[in-house]
Amino acid sequence: MILRKSSPRKDKKKLLQLTVQDITLIGMMVAVIEVCKMAMTFLPNIELTTFWVIMFTLFFGWKIIFVIPVFILIEAAIYPFGLWLLMYLYTWPLLALITHLLRKIDSVWIWSMISAAFGLSFGLLCAIPYVFINAPGGDLRAGVSAAFAWWIAGIPWDITHGVANFVLMLVLYYPVRKIMNMVKRNLGR
Amino acid sequence: MTEGKKQKVTGKQGAWKIGLGVLALVVVVGFMALLYAKFSAKPVEGSKEITIEVVDNEKKSTVYELKTDAEYLRQAMEEAEGLTFEGEEGQYGLSISIVNGLRADYTLDGAYWSFYVNDEYCNYGVDTQPVTDGDAFKIEYTAAQ
Numbered sequence: 001m002i003l004r005k006s007s008p009r010k011d012k013k014k015l016l017q018l019t020v021q022d023i024t025l026i027g028m029m030v031a032v033i034e035v036c037k038m039a040m041t042f043l044p045n046i047e048l049t050t051f052w053v054i055m056f057t058l059f060f061g062w063k064i065i066f067v068i069p070v071f072i073l074i075e076a077a078i079y080p081f082g083l084w085l086l087m088y089l090y091t092w093p094l095l096a097l098i099t100h101l102l103r104k105i106d107s108v109w110i111w112s113m114i115s116a117a118f119g120l121s122f123g124l125l126c127a128i129p130y131v132f133i134n135a136p137g138g139d140l141r142a143g144v145s146a147a148f149a150w151w152i153a154g155i156p157w158d159i160t161h162g163v164a165n166f167v168l169m170l171v172l173y174y175p176v177r178k179i180m181n182m183v184k185r186n187l188g189r
Numbered sequence: 190m191t192e193g194k195k196q197k198v199t200g201k202q203g204a205w206k207i208g209l210g211v212l213a214l215v216v217v218v219g220f221m222a223l224l225y226a227k228f229s230a231k232p233v234e235g236s237k238e239i240t241i242e243v244v245d246n247e248k249k250s251t252v253y254e255l256k257t258d259a260e261y262l263r264q265a266m267e268e269a270e271g272l273t274f275e276g277e278e279g280q281y282g283l284s285i286s287i288v289n290g291l292r293a294d295y296t297l298d299g300a301y302w303s304f305y306v307n308d309e310y311c312n313y314g315v316d317t318q319p320v321t322d323g324d325a326f327k328i329e330y331t332a333a334q
Contacts, residue, residue, distance in 0.1 A: 080295050110207070113207075113210045150312050162214070
């Protein structure tokens with residue numbers, strides 16, 4: 001694994017100076033996420049987006065800040081606008097943030113558990129907007145009740161999501177990490 | 190990966206922590222399954238009187254009143270005389286794109302069919318949306334914004 005020490009000032013400077021290589025890399029990351037998502041649409045709630053968001057955050061750090069919005073924009077161009085768009089705006093950045101905070105952990109088991117926890121809680125996270133949408137005149141109790149009903153209806157899919165995330169991370173973490181180390185070495189960073 | 194010292198989770202203590210973590214996940218899954226079993230909408234056996242309203246792209250409404258033993262919406266829709274629908278079997282069950290000959294396919298028409306039960310958006314697909322006595326379903330042509 002490549003370990004690189006860098007100062008926050010250097011990182012800040014880099015964030016402001018996107019190179020052609022950075023833009024290319026960001027495009028490649030978005031393409032990988034989108035292609036995997038499309039290829040797996042026939043499987044209910046089984047996706048590799050969680051896996052890639054975690055791996056890209058671990059390996060390419062701040063670039064994920066650009067990857068997630070572009071990914072969401074592409075999704076918005078493909079699927080009808082809806083509440084899901086709002087949900088994506090906070091769920092995927094939240095995953096990237098958690099990953100960034102725990103980036104020093106190097107355990108396939110821990111990352112598998114984090115992936116599983118994210119999958120299991122995805123429905124609950126996505127239920128948040130329903131609290132406010134279904135709260136006429138600020139009646140939060142009605143909103144919570146509607147959001148709860150919505151979350152409950154999706155629990156079988158959340159369980160599928162969580163279990164699949166766990167297995168996918170467990171199986172793919174080491175092989176993909178090996179390849180990404182190689183890519184990073186070739187990129188010279 | 191990025192800078193800093195990696196924290197490897199190894200050794201007996203690490204194995205314990207991992208074991209506990211996996212166990213916690215299993216407990217969470219079990220708890221969620223229990224919640225689903227207790228609180229999810231359940232179908233009702235026996236005869237029910239329901240209405241299914243179809244609102245087309247010109248806001249024209251057609252109401253179907255029926256007595257049915259159907260436990261789920263799809264079966265009730267099949268029983269409603271004069272109501273026709275088509276769709277594709279997908280990962281979440283039947284995805285309806287044509288109702289009474291009118292197509293609402295997002296890719297082709299920029300529209301879709303919205304399903305409501307008692308004026309609330311259906312949380313379930315037609316295959317799993319339970320039917321209870323007195324339910325008023327609405328299937329509405331919705332243009333994407």
